[in-house]
Ligand SMILES: NC(=O)C1=CN([C@@H]2O[C@H](COP(=O)(O)OP(=O)(O)OC[C@H]3O[C@@H](n4cnc5c(N)ncnc54)[C@H](O)[C@@H]3O)[C@@H](O)[C@H]2O)C=CC1
């Protein structure tokens with residue numbers, strides 16, 4: 001059994017280390033160690049059978065000094081206060097790493113969306129918005145999609161907020177459908193950004209991406225587009241680890257590389273990839289222990305790589321696409337094995353950066369093409385990668401520590417200039 005990991009304590013350790021390394025006084029740590037605000041709400045939902053069920057929802061806003069709070073909300077049975085708080089803290093540092101004018105937030109509702117009908121999901125989403133409406137808005141806090149939430153859910157969220165206000169407010173949420181003010185490229189942006197990180201990581205490690213074999217855990221929004229863009233860049237996606245409601249966790253494996261476009265079609269048709277024909281099915285345990293893998297990309301949930309499976313990992317590098325996929329114990333094990341980990345707050349920042357573009361377009365009511373979005377997105381991600389990599393090289397710190405150093409230096413400079421400290 002893995003030890004229970006408290007994400008808040010894990011982030012606090014990273015903040016403390018970075019503040020000390022940057023020579024910042026304790027007051028900086030004091031201001032960053034906990035979210036500024038956490039809202040816990042009960043959401044009554046009329047179920048299809050006429051009964052009322054109550055769900056617990058959360059919204060945590062960690063730090064708003066750099067701008068309005070920003071971050072997704074998820075629907076999952078494991079959603080709880082500490083998870084949402086930890087995820088909101090990661091968002092603050094992610095936005096600072098890429099230098100976009102936001103603080104960090106995250107939300108979620110503890111529920112199993114697989115058990116809810118479309119109507120129940122809509123009523124839950126509208127109820128969640130009504131319960132948190134006083135703390136969100138284009139100038140305050142702008143949610144977005146995360147695990148088990150998507151463009152349709154963002155559309156209901158935006159519609160309910162607009163009805164409460166009495167006028168259309170597209171900028172209250174990002175990741176909307178294009179027809180409602182969503183941005184070109186947002187759906188694909190996190191996977192696009194992870195692929196930029198993979199390319200940069202390969203360059204830094206003298207690896208050839210066009211010959212790389214990649215294993216990816218998760219074929220949801222982030223995992224699927226990461227698979228697609230990495231394969232378009234010549235890499236072979238030899239394995240995809242997944243979860244299915246009928247059989248639990250499993251992985252698909254094809255040593256010659258899975259056909260990702262066919263996998264997209266198969267998932268669109270079947271809602272799952274569990275019986276995809278052109279692959280062997282292996283266990284998730286075997287997935288973590290795969291031989292001859294160059295790059296491992298966790299793109300599912302927190303704590304996926306832990307003290308149990310880290311010793312088995314044979315990949316040359318890990319690129320984190322999920323938030324918090326590697327536990328602190330696994331970090332230490334992998335460091336001893338000499339496997340570098342390119343961290344989440346750098347590698348998955350493409351999503352929030354494209355969300356920033358969506359919000360800017362909503363505020364201007366003037367919309368960009370996908371080419372314009374991607375041509376603005378890529379240089380931001382490349383610069384962020386270079387900032388983190390240089391910090392890592394020049395300060396004898398891990399890549400994760402380097403990302404926190406870059407982020408916290410920017411936030412601390414802002415705090416000092418304002419005279420907060
Ligand atoms: N959607 C976005 O734009 C962003 C998402 N992220 C992070 O990326 C991760 C994935 O998010 P999304 O792709 O949006 O969620 P999603 O809900 O679209 O996909 C998650 C996938 O992981 C699979 N999964 C769940 N548990 C699993 C397990 N134990 N083993 C293997 N597969 C499992 C699910 O079946 C699903 O296909 C999360 O950590 C999220 O916070 C980070 C940045 C932006």
Ligand SMILES: O=C(O)CCC(=O)C(=O)O
Pocket residue numbers: 070071072073094142143144145146174323348349351352353355
């Ligand atoms: O697009 C956004 O605003 C946030 C995405 C998100 O939740 C994340 O980066 O973890």
